[in-house]
Amino acid sequence: MKSDACIPLLPCVELAPTLEFYGRLGFEVTYQQRIPNPYAATRRGGAQLHFFGQKGLDPQKAYSCCLVIVDEVEQLHARFVSVLKEAYGRIPLRGVPRLTRMKKGQSRFTLVDPSGNSLMFIRRDEPSGYGDDDADAAASVLAKALKAARRLRDFKGDDAAAAKVLEGALKKADAGTTVERARALAARAELAIALGDAPRARELARDIDALPLSASEREGLREELGAIEQLVRSQE
Template sequence: MSGTVVTVPLLPCRSIDEASEFYRMLGFERTHHQTRPNPYIVMARDGWELHFFGVDQLDPENTYGTCLVFVPDTGALWDEFAAGMRAAHGKVLVEGIPRVTRPRKRANTGNRAGFSLTDPSGNVIRFFPQQEDTARSEAPQSRLGRTLVKAIVLGESKGDAEQAAKLLDSTLARSGDEAPKPELLDALVYRAELALRTGDRARAAALLKQVGDTELTDAEREAAASALATAADLRGAA
């Protein structure tokens, strides 16, 4: 077979106007809009598209709309999405619907640093780098660090925030004090994010306070820079 093969995600939405407004906030352009014979829009950016069709009585909590998007740089794309959210809402949307996760490397995706965007209709758009990260990552030094790797797979790939939280809580209680501080902060911040996803704002606030109260050397602060940046975003929601 010759020629270029193109596949386009076709996702449900409860309102094409709501979907259009949300994705425009993230830097998309609406390139097609129709209301008859059925509501339908096309949102595009950077040479790729997402298509949406209207569905009456769509429940965002129970939809199964999802797709994978492979992009050159998930970190750069996340930064653009976050900037759009901050401009529109004064914060990054990290809980409820809509929301976005931060790029994190996952053991079950070839070490790719992916993130997920949940839109107002509950569709989950999963972003991954086009290329597998072949750089050798340092193995976690502690039991907590190894548990965090498993928790991220549960929370991000499987979407089981409650089970990921239980796994982290157990290891934090037993051996959290033994972990290097950058690994401890990574775990605490991810656990705080999980708490927000499950509606436990008090737990999230307590975890973020623990992060803020942790004394760090300059080297530890540099190693924990990503976790500290995520904590700053989470405090806006906690």
């Protein structure tokens, strides 16, 4: 007996540019019609997405969402970054379409298509609770803020709220260790780029440089801080 299947049906402003967008990302069109209504079916591996034309759809106010379970996310995200950068001349980190940022060890990312549909790509073996440990009563203010900001960014796609949480924690002098402050500043700088505030991102990058981190601490943060440096430079 064949297993059941569930295929998401997502609205789009126009069919042609939608299919072009997903075609760049490796989705092939398996069916398409123009009448009696615009409709198309696509597939990428085991993932299927169907689209229908919807008049008056505002991508900025769209809320359709879909989960895509995949074997790995880091290489997939890197491929999407390469394709979208070639198509748009930059990595689309804000507006529509856009792609959320990716950190080493992260198990999910979100792609928002030109019609405002959000696709969350989740690694199949993602830890329960997204790797969070609820037994964090002794965690510092900055550690808790980083956890809350990550959930707001990666689960709810609310960059503004995530930035607000980090800003509040960073204002406190004894909120955590110097390394935690560096991570919080880096996360806030990343959000500043996503929110279109390049000057704030550069200011935060300077704050990171001014931190009294030891050579070993900076080495431990090298990849994380290097990614922020690259993001800031991309906005110059």
